[in-house]
Amino acid sequence: xxxxxxxxxxxxxxxxxxxxALQLARSGIKVTCLEQGQWNDREDYPxxxxxxxxxxxxxxxxxxxxxxSQADYAILDDTSDIKPMLYNGVGGSTILYSAxxxxxxxxxxxxxxxxxxxxxxxxxxxxLAPYYNLNDLDFGVSGIAGDPAYPDFPEYPMPxxxxxxxxxxxxxxxxxxxxxxxxxxxxxxxxxxKGRRPCVQRSTCRAGCNEGAKGSVDQTHWPEAIxxxxxxxxxxxxxxxxxxxxxxxxxxxxKDEYGNTQxxxxxxxxxxxxxxxxxxxxxxxxxxSFPDGLANRSGQVGRNxxxxxxxxxxxxxxxxxxxxxxxxxxxxxxxxxAETRQEHGFVRGAKWNLSPxxxxxxxxxxxxxxxxxWGKPLHQRINNWLGRSAVWGITAEDLPNKHNRLVLxxxxxxxxxxxxxxxxYKVSENSKRILEFMTDKAIQSFIEAGAYQTSARSLVTDNGxxxxxxxxxxxxxxxxxxxxxxxxxxxxxxxxxxxxVFVTSSSVNPAAxxxxxxxxxxxxxxxxxxxxxxxxx
Amino acid sequence: MMEVINEQQxxxxxxxxxxxxxxxxxxxxxxxxxxxxxxxxxxxxxxxELIHPLISILNQYESEPDAFLSHLTDTDFKLxxxxxxxxxxxxxxxxxxxxxxxxxxxxxxxxxxGAEELVFELMQQPKRYRDL
Numbered sequence: 118x119x120x121x122x123x124x125x126x127x128x129x130x131x132x133x134x135x136x137x138a139l140q141l142a143r144s145g146i147k148v149t150c151l152e153q154g155q156w157n158d159r160e161d162y163p164x165x166x167x168x169x170x171x172x173x174x175x176x177x178x179x180x181x182x183x184x185x186s187q188a189d190y191a192i193l194d195d196t197s198d199i200k201p202m203l204y205n206g207v208g209g210s211t212i213l214y215s216a217x218x219x220x221x222x223x224x225x226x227x228x229x230x231x232x233x234x235x236x237x238x239x240x241x242x243x244x245l246a247p248y249y250n251l252n253d254l255d256f257g258v259s260g261i262a263g264d265p266a267y268p269d270f271p272e273y274p275m276p277x278x279x280x281x282x283x284x285x286x287x288x289x290x291x292x293x294x295x296x297x298x299x300x301x302x303x304x305x306x307x308x309x310x311k312g313r314r315p316c317v318q319r320s321t322c323r324a325g326c327n328e329g330a331k332g333s334v335d336q337t338h339w340p341e342a343i344x345x346x347x348x349x350x351x352x353x354x355x356x357x358x359x360x361x362x363x364x365x366x367x368x369x370x371x372k373d374e375y376g377n378t379q380x381x382x383x384x385x386x387x388x389x390x391x392x393x394x395x396x397x398x399x400x401x402x403x404x405x406s407f408p409d410g411l412a413n414r415s416g417q418v419g420r421n422x423x424x425x426x427x428x429x430x431x432x433x434x435x436x437x438x439x440x441x442x443x444x445x446x447x448x449x450x451x452x453x454x455a456e457t458r459q460e461h462g463f464v465r466g467a468k469w470n471l472s473p474x475x476x477x478x479x480x481x482x483x484x485x486x487x488x489x490x491w492g493k494p495l496h497q498r499i500n501n502w503l504g505r506s507a508v509w510g511i512t513a514e515d516l517p518n519k520h521n522r523l524v525l526x527x528x529x530x531x532x533x534x535x536x537x538x539x540x541x542y543k544v545s546e547n548s549k550r551i552l553e554f555m556t557d558k559a560i561q562s563f564i565e566a567g568a569y570q571t572s573a574r575s576l577v578t579d580n581g582x583x584x585x586x587x588x589x590x591x592x593x594x595x596x597x598x599x600x601x602x603x604x605x606x607x608x609x610x611x612x613x614x615x616x617x618v619f620v621t622s623s624s625v626n627p628a629a630x631x632x633x634x635x636x637x638x639x640x641x642x643x644x645x646x647x648x649x650x651x652x653x654x
Numbered sequence: 655m656m657e658v659i660n661e662q663q664x665x666x667x668x669x670x671x672x673x674x675x676x677x678x679x680x681x682x683x684x685x686x687x688x689x690x691x692x693x694x695x696x697x698x699x700x701x702x703e704l705i706h707p708l709i710s711i712l713n714q715y716e717s718e719p720d721a722f723l724s725h726l727t728d729t730d731f732k733l734x735x736x737x738x739x740x741x742x743x744x745x746x747x748x749x750x751x752x753x754x755x756x757x758x759x760x761x762x763x764x765x766x767x768g769a770e771e772l773v774f775e776l777m778q779q780p781k782r783y784r785d786l
Contacts, residue, residue, distance in 0.1 A: 167756055168700045171740045175701045223785035230786055242785070261767075263777040277767040288769045292776075299776070300767055307762060317759035328759075442758065456784055477754055481739040482732075489731060491723060496678035503752055 119379055122654055123149035123348070125642075126368060126383035128355050128398070130154075131209015132628060133615040133635040134389030135334035135342065136252070140639035142345035146646070149381065150347060151371055153354040154188030154206030159329055164321030170478035173324040179204065179213045180579060190354075190538070192393060193526055197540035199424045199581040203391055207351060208335035210391070211628070214582070215322050216304040216331050216446045217470055218258045219625035220249050220267060224456060228516075228621050232457045234464045234547075235516045235621040239592045239601040246270060248633035248640075256332040256632070257310040260302030266452045275307045278316055282438045283507035283566075284448035284471055290565035297453040301470065303446030304332030304628070313337075320473045322445035331446075353379070356533055358386060358402040358411055358611070366611040367652035372533065384651035385610045385642070388588075389635070392422070392617035396523045396587035397538040412605040412613075417598050418588055419523040423515035423622040425583035426544045426576055428552040430509045431474060432563030433570040437504050443473040448507075451562075454555060455514075455624050463550040465514035468624040469559065474506040484574075501570070509559040512583070513551040514624035523587050544576060552576060583627050588617035603638040609650035614638050657705050659698075663712040664690040671738045673719040681751045684742050693741035707733055 125141060127134045130152035138148050163172035174183075179202035181189035188205040204210045223242040228235040250271055259275040277300040280288060284300075291298040305322070306313045316330040329336050343349055352374040359380070361367040366386040373379050388395040396419045400410035410418050447470035455466040474480070480502035481495065490498060521543065525536035552575045560571045591597025594606035599618050605611040614635040616627050623630070642649060659667075668690040677683030687693065698705050711730050715722050723731065742748055749756070 164757065165759070168696070168740070168744065169757060171697060171700050171736075174736065175703065223783050227786050231784060261773065263773075265776060265779045265782050267783055268781070279763060280768040282768075285768045288772055292772050297782070300769075300773060315762055318762065319757045319759055321757055437753070441754065442760065476757060477743045477749070477752060478736075478740055481743065482736060489723065491674040491735070492676055493678045495674065496676075496681045499681065499752065500679035503754060 120382060121149070122382045123147055124383070125149070125385045125387060126151070126381055127387045127389055128369065129209065129389035129391065129394065129615070130207045130339065130349060130351070131389065131391065131615075132211050132334055133631050134209070135338035136632045136635040137387055137389060137614050137639045138347045139338045139342040139345070140636050141643065142342050142347045144643045146643065148347045149383070150349045151353050151355055151369070151381070152207055152349060152351045155351045156207045156335065157212060157325065159325065159327050162325030162327050164319055164324045165327045169321055169324055170476050177213070177324045179323065179582070181205065191531055193529060193537055193539040197542040198544045198578060199426060199542060200579050201393060201540065201584055202580060202582040203393065203584070207339060207349065208333045210582070211333035212325055212335065213323055214628065215472070217626040218253070218256065218260070218302045218304045218629050219450070219468070221245070221623045221625060221630050222266065222452070222455060223268065225621065225623035228465060232464050236591070238620045239590060242268065245630065245633040245637065248636045249629060252629065252632045252636060256304040256337050257306050257313060258302055258304050258332070259307035261300055264299045266297060266299070266455070273302060275310060277301065278303060278305060278307045278444050278446065280448045281440070281443045281473070283434070283440055286434070286566040287471055287507070287562060288449055290562060291451060291453070294565055296451060296562070298449050298451045301447030301449055303444060305444050305446045306330045306332070316444050318442050318444060320441060320443050320445050320475070354533070355398060356401070356535065358398065360404060360406065360411070360608070361652050363652070364406060364608065365650065365652040366608050367654055382654040384654055385612070385649070388611070388613045389615050391615055392584040392587045393523060393538060393540070395613055395615055395617045397525070399588070400525050401535050407607070412598055412607045412611055414607050415595055415598060417596065420519045421517035421586040421589050422521040422523055422540065422542055422584060423517060423586040423619065424542055424581045425515050425622060426513045426548045426552060427580045428511045428556050428573065428575045429577050430511065430556055430559035430563065430571060430573040431506050432509070432566065432568035433501050433506045434568055435505070439504050440473045440507055441476045441504055445472055448472060454558060461554060463547050463554065465516065465551070466624055467511050467513045467551050467555045469555070470510050472508050472510060474502060474508050477503050509562065511552065511555045511559060512624050512626070513548045513555070515548060515622040516545065517586055517589070517621060518545060549576070583616070583622065585616045585619040585622050585627060588613045589620050590618040591620065602641045603634065610652055612638055612642070657709055659694070659705065659709060659712070663709060664694070666712045666715040667694060667738070670715065670719045670722065670734065671742065673723070674735070674738050675742050682747055687745050687747070689741050689745075693744050694737070696744055697737055697740045704733065704737060708737055
């Protein structure tokens with residue numbers, strides 16, 4: 118077994134790992150990042166090929182249990198109402214994400230105080246605002262500031278992408294009804310930007326962006342991070358975090374590309390492995406001093422899993438609108454029903470995003486009403502759908518529940534001989550009520566916009582993009598895993614910077630907040646570099 | 655070794671496809687095309703992991719494609735519909751009938767994002783967010 122050393126070890130080269138690595142490297146800190154996946158060549162993405170939908174349903178599927186690439190690890194999901202979606206590789210899930218770039222709302226940080234549910238975050242919107250602002254520049258966000266749903270913030274670096282003909286119809290409808298809407302903010306370039314080409318509106322964002330217009334961190338962060346000295350090792354899977362005799366994290370064991378176990382020693386360890394991967398690794402790293410999993414004296418590691426239940430409503434219009442084109446980021450969004458209102462019968466709410474409706478294979482296969490369909494009705498469905506429809510995706514704010522969790526299943530052993538991660542997750546009654554209400558309202562939105570027909574699925578199970586909360590942040594070490602600087606309560610030189618630290622989920626997409634939190638923690642480490650706790654290696 | 659779909663299985667595939675896409679709404683019937691050969695092979699080249707389960711499904715087929723489709727498990731139904739639909743929709747004449755040119759790279763318009771007047775009106779509205 119060979120051993121290497123580094124000042125800071127980051128585990129995971131996705132969104133949070135990339136943001137952290139780049140920020141640390143800009144300050145001259147020596148960083149090594151271990152990533153189980155590989156680099157992708159943009160030319161390999163299927164979006165510019167005629168069979169892109171077929172590929173996106175298989176080898177480029179966002180569900181790792183379907184994709185089953187070499188970089189993926191098994192996630193048992195038969196005990197979860199929602200299936201996980203993520204990507205393992207340089208760039209992580211930003212390779213396949215839709216790049217909706219949304220800040221949390223101020224109320225999202227204080228749901229307990231405002232609405233009597235969930236937990237308050239130990240930080241607030243103003244704490245993250247400077248980092249949201251800076252990251253908008255690094256990620257190259259297109260949009261327009263001034264949304265009255267938010268406090269004022271600086272203009273985005275690029276103007277919004279076109280909201281599309283269907284977006285104009287729905288925007289006008291919301292205007293007439295007095296409902297909130299706003300042009301979509303997306304980490305997708307609308308102009309040439311820092312070497313990136315602008316979006317070509319091919320609408321294949323979720324199969325990787327062939328143009329490099331989408332702000333995936335393999336494009337936006339890793340090239341500069343590596344040029345600044347970060348060592349990024351790909352194709353290596355971390356199997357254990359190591360502790361020294363003082364109870365500090367001192368590195369990790371990992372399997373190299375040949376399956377051999379190697380060791381890396383580090384003064385500081387940062388976990389950036391997704392809410393599933395990070396919790397899994399901590400639980401697998403149990404030791405005599407942490408028999409229930411590393412950094413888990415609170416018993417909170419793996420708990421409070423939130424997955425953003427989603428419903429989808431489709432509006433069908435008479436006019437051809439080429440709605441297979443456009444960006445599959447959000448065309449417009451609505452926060453009309455994001456906040457608690459007494460008359461609703463549920464707490465918190467949902468964020469809506471309007472998007473194109475995909476190509477012909479989506480039209481043929483999407484189970485609109487779950488009924489089996491072939492023959493003339495199938496021809497009719499394709500005719501109605503292709504180019505003449507738009508989709509409201511509706512994300513419910515998911516509240517923390519200790520029974521929703523990631524556990525290790527001792528009966529199913531992975532290729533490393535370790536127990537496999539299992540998701541135990543039930544959609545709450547509150548979330549179900551949110552989605553039923555929102556579905557009705559979204560139908561109303563489309564009808565006002567001129568749709569002659571709508572169709573809805575009130576719960577889309579294959580859409581667990583936003584796994585959050587499995588190592589939550591807090592000031593009370595008995596009830597949380599990390600402190601407000603994302604530093605483990607139990608192990609002072611161990612940090613967790615991914616979506617696992619979320620206290621509550623908001624209803625908006627989490628990427629911008631994950632990135633802001635990661636950058637804030639990197640700045641904390643940089644600012645306290647001379648005094649921060651380190652392992653001696 | 656890669657499995658091969660035999661002639662009987664291909665004929666079953668064609669029979670089922672003809673029920674799935676009989677033609678309608680200006681879309682041609684699948685029987686106009688040799689779906690069981692080049693289009694099917696195109697799909698299976700792209701997704702060769704589907705060959706084995708497809709063969710298993712086709713081996714269950716005897717006759718009566720409507721009844722056959724009705725009685726498939728959800729997983730098998732989804733799989734065979736994916737392959738039939740992808741084969742059919744890969745045919746150029748079908749794309750032409752749908753006026754679908756494929757996902758095109760387009761140059762972004764520089765004339766604005768749309769509905770600007772409404773956005774400027776919204777900007778004048780009072781802030782609506784909640785906070786402590």
